[in-house]
Amino acid sequence: QSARALAVCQLAPVVPVLVIDDLAHAAPLAQALVKGGLPALEVTLRTPCALDAIRAMAEVAGGVVGAGTLLTRADVKAAKEAGATFGVSPGATDALLDACAEFELPLLPGAVTASEVMRLLERGYTVQKFFPAEQSGGAAFLKSIGSPIPQVRFCPTGGISLRNAADYLSLKNILCVGGSWVAPKEAMAAGNWEAITTLAAEARALRD
Numbered sequence: 597q598s599a600r601a602l603a604v605c606q607l608a609p610v611v612p613v614l615v616i617d618d619l620a621h622a623a624p625l626a627q628a629l630v631k632g633g634l635p636a637l638e639v640t641l642r643t644p645c646a647l648d649a650i651r652a653m654a655e656v657a658g659g660v661v662g663a664g665t666l667l668t669r670a671d672v673k674a675a676k677e678a679g680a681t682f683g684v685s686p687g688a689t690d691a692l693l694d695a696c697a698e699f700e701l702p703l704l705p706g707a708v709t710a711s712e713v714m715r716l717l718e719r720g721y722t723v724q725k726f727f728p729a730e731q732s733g734g735a736a737f738l739k740s741i742g743s744p745i746p747q748v749r750f751c752p753t754g755g756i757s758l759r760n761a762a763d764y765l766s767l768k769n770i771l772c773v774g775g776s777w778v779a780p781k782e783a784m785a786a787g788n789w790e791a792i793t794t795l796a797a798e799a800r801a802l803r804d
C-alpha cells in the first residue's frame with residue numbers, strides 16, 4: 597500500500613507543502629525547489645489554480661508532484677486527472693481511502709493518535725503523515741509511538757521549519773518532514789526563485 601509513498605518520502609529530507617495562488621508561479625517554483633535538491637512537491641488543493649499548478653509542475657524535469665489536502669473522492673479524482681503521482685491527506689476516512697484505491701492514487705494519509713495509526717496500518721499503510729505535528733506532541737510523541745508501533749514510519753507536517761526539523765529527522769521512524777517554510781509567499785510574489793532555491797538547499801542539507 598505504501599510503496600510509492602515510501603519512495604517519495606525517501607527522495608529528500610523535506611517535502612515542500614505548497615499553496616499556489618498564481619498559476620504563473622507553478623513552473624518556476626518547481627524548478628527552484630528541484631534545483632535546490634527537493635524533488636518531491638506537495639501542491640495543496642486549497643487555491644483555485646491548484647489543479648492547473650499540478651499540471652504545470654508535472655512537466656518540470658526532475659519533479660515528483662503530488663496533491664495535498666485531499667478530503668473527498670472528488671479531490672482524489674481531480675488530483676489523479678491533473679497528473680498527481682501521489683496524494684497527501686490531513687486525516688483519513690474510509691471514503692477517502694476507498695477513492696485512492698479506486699483511482700489508483702498512492703496516498704500518504706494523515707494520522708495523529710495511536711488508534712488512527714493502527715487503523716491505517718490495518719489497511720496496509722506503513723507510511724503515514726503525522727499532522728499537525730508540533731501541535732500534536734511533536735517529535736516526543738513520534739519517538740514514543742515508535743516503541744509499540746515501530747513498523748509505521750512518518751512524514752510529520754505542521755509547524756516544522758529549519759529550526760526544529762532536525763529533532764524529527766534524528767528519529768528512526770521519521771522518513772522526512774513536510775513544511776511550507778521553503779516556499780514563502782513573499783518570495784513567490786516577488787518572483788525571487790533564487791531565494792527559494794537557497795531555502796531548498798538548506799533543507800536538503802538537513803540530511804546527507
Ligand code: 3PG
Pocket residue numbers: 613727753754755756774775776777
Ligand atoms: C499544511 O498542510 O499546511 C502543512 O502542514 C504545512 O504546515 P506548515 O505551514 O506549518 O509548514
